[in-house]
Amino acid sequence: MNQETYHYQGCGKTGKTLAQPQPLLSTARPETYIPEPGLCDAVKVALALGQPLLVTGEPGTGKTQLASSIAYEFQLPAPIVFHTKTSSTAGDLLYHYDALKRFNDAQIEKIIKPVSHYISLRGLGIAILLSTKYSDQDKELLPASYQQYRHSRSVVLIDEIDKAPRDFPNDILNEVEKLEFSIHEIPKTITAETDKTPIIILTSNSEKYLPDAFLRRCVFYHINFPDETRLKTIIEQRFNQSKIHPNFSVQEMDAAIKHFESIRLLHLKKKPATAELLAWMSMLKAMDIDIITPNMDIQKTYGVLAKNADDFKRMVKFLKEACPKLSR
The missing domain is CATH 3.40.50.300 (P-loop containing nucleotide triphosphate hydrolases)
Structure with missing residues (x-):
């Protein structure tokens, strides 16, 4: 039996076994809630x-x-x-x-x-x-x-x-x-x-x-949107102190937060919030996408952050401008 996979290719029957979804960060877990x-x-x-x-x-x-x-x-x-x-x-x-x-x-x-x-x-x-x-x-x-x-x-x-x-x-x-x-x-x-x-x-x-x-x-x-310091604390609490979820290095956290905050500065109809950030970081790990060295593969995860077509397009445009060589 082929290894379990999440990757849908639209190519017909493959014989692959669909894996159970990876548990995303449970934002409802009260023990990991961090109030300001x-x-x-x-x-x-x-x-x-x-x-x-x-x-x-x-x-x-x-x-x-x-x-x-x-x-x-x-x-x-x-x-x-x-x-x-x-x-x-x-x-x-x-x-x-x-x-x-x-x-x-x-x-x-x-x-x-x-x-x-x-x-x-x-x-x-x-x-x-x-x-x-x-x-x-x-x-x-x-x-x-x-x-x-x-x-x-x-x-x-x-x-x-x-x-x-x-x-x-x-x-x-x-x-x-x-x-x-x-x-x-x-x-x-x-x-x-x-x-x-x-x-x-x-x-x-x-x-x-x-x-x-x-x-x-x-x-x-x-409740104001968390600043960079609080976002790091939230990520640390939700990911690195959990036995279920993948760990992130300091460099990965810094890169993810910087990328995320840049997206929030775009003229979006609906800005992604903390819940979307945590789900997005889960997907970066699940899809083995390198956030430290940005590349166009990151757009595959933008469906977690964007909630309408216009915002998705703005995010992709931002990524192309941030990675001009990779977008050619």
């Missing part, structure tokens, strides 16, 4: 005040991973993630009532079940109930993965709140501030225990307007 000092200070302030922390910054700078890092450091359950959508409402952040299933059960299956059977908590609703000494009956409102926790603090990630409708931030003010909500269909009101209140992290990719009333109730922090 200012972000650590912002977390301290938010925890001390008991307020949500709103984190902004360009995509790929580690906003989302912060929640996992906090949960990991304080040995809390995995973060409860609410992925904000353009159609999200305040109710979506708390629970879902499956009225259609209840109707089908009653009208078609002739099954009569308690209304609570059709209610499932979400996002902040899960975290608020987890903070209480809830009953066995209320336990059924929780997803199975969280039913092992009771009277526990937890981390809630409200991701990309900038995607939500304009009224969404104001609509969740009461629930975020009082940590209390009502399930009208039962009816029932659930209030967080004061000694086990959830830790709320909100992220935003843009400078989209957020209401002043909402911002007053949050601690704010903006």
